[in-house]
Amino acid sequence: MPFASATAQDGTPTFQIFQFPADGMPRIDGDAADWAMVPQSYAVTTAHMTENDGKHAGPNPATLDISVKVGWVKGLNRLYFLYEAYDDYWDFALPGLHNDTFEVVVDGDASGGPLIDNGHKDVWTPDVVGAARAVRDPRISVAEAHWANHGVHAQNYHVFTPARDKDWTMAWGSPTWIKAFPYANAKVEYDFQPGQAGRLTLEFWITPYDYAGAEGPERAVESVLRENKLIGLGWVVIDYDDVKKSENNGFWTLSKQRRMFGNASDLPLFRLMPMEAGSRRSPDAQWSFTVVDMDRRLVAFRDESAGDIRSWKWDFGDGSFSTEQHPQHSYAKPGNYVVILDVTGADGTARRSKVWDVQLR
Incomplete structure (x- = not known):
């Protein structure tokens, strides 16, 4: 089944989320075999992405090659991901943010708006390089803006690829509990050391939320997933190639808007597809x-x-x-x-x- 024809104003297409049958949902074990039923037309690759820092004219599969498939199961408010990547230099030796990263942003009701703490109010001004920058309402304190907004209505996951001696992801925002089971789960398989080339397979699922507060899951409101619903979803692949350099070697975004990681209005749309004829x-x-x-x-x-x-x-x-x-x-x-x-x-x-x-x- 091909991609839907609808596109955003910047030309980003509407992508598709594959519906797994309930008796065929992926097992989170780092083995891509469960995804064999997903047509290749659902794959989102490096060719769909933009390197937003101007460090690369276009994708080069010899240095970085990415394929992402997203799935769902009717009746479960979960998004399943299969992330497969080849990198000519995997950088994951350090304990902090300097780590090859698959940064996923999800807005389960496509409500849009800023999701990082310095964008508490929907006021945006262009900065010196033409990007969007949030201006916080001065009546709201920095602490209030952080706890009330940061990652609450849309969620950002810095998924470390791979994670070594640290959590599989950083949940960037106040509801850090969303990365733990039973709200998410992940497993990665790879056979390389830091600085080496190789292929990585990562399986995980997350729960999207219309509201996810810092206080925990007690008052959280899951995004309800249903057939043909459009959700906001996008990702950034941050490619590091040298532990001695703080600057990354590439900032690849699925949206053409670099600030999609902090403003859900810049996310591409994904459609939760009905089940394929051959799947039931x-x-x-x-x-x-x-x-x-x-x-x-x-x-x-x-x-x-x-x-x-x-x-x-x-x-x-x-x-x-x-x-x-x-x-x-x-x-x-x-x-x-x-x-x-x-x-x-x-x-x-x-x-x-x-x-x-x-x-x-």
Whole structure:
């Protein structure tokens, strides 16, 4: 499936996030085999990125070659990443920020706006080199701006590639808890030493948040992921090539806006895609229900089947039936009911039974 055609004003395309089936979600073990089902058209490579410091005219796979695939699973508010990279010089000997880095920024509701502490208010002025710089509202203290805003509505992960003797990532902001399990998980595989060339495979997942405060997960609000939703997502690859030099050898951004790491409005958009035809059996009968009125025992049923469905047959478990796609049914008596949906599609038939899910009193 090709990239969507929509592009940002700066020409950045809308990318795609692959939907894994629930029984095929990636195991976080540093092995890319789980990603074999993901079409290559989902891969975002160095060719899609811009070196924003003017140190390279364009990508050179002989020195740095990157491929990123992003996935999701319907029903889980997680983003899965497969980061595969070749570098002719892996720099990860030091304990601080000087480390080859895959810096991921996610804005799960695409609300935009600055996410770093010095951008508490949405006021921006051009600086001397034409980039955007946040100006803090003087009525807000530096501390208040930091704790109220830094990484709260959008999150920035400095993922160290690889991390040696330190956490797998720095969560740049006040909610540092977001990098720990069960809110994230990561595993990397590589066979090189600092200063050597080689290939690295990194698997991880993160939880995007509409609100993630410094106080911890108790009041956090996860971003709800659903099919066809657009989210803000982008990354920077910071390439260091010499521990003796503080300056990096390349600052590669997926967005053409260098400040995307601090302003979610500059992030590219990614679409949470429906499941690919080859990833699930077709047809696949699925359904849900809502009790509309318990006193009248009125239940609304909703078909959620996948595939080219041509007909439906509902058995409500009380001797009543319907051929509507989304029927309502009023039960005469209290009870626990076995409800069955049979669907017929272009590719065959399927059935989904739920035992005693519908409980009426």
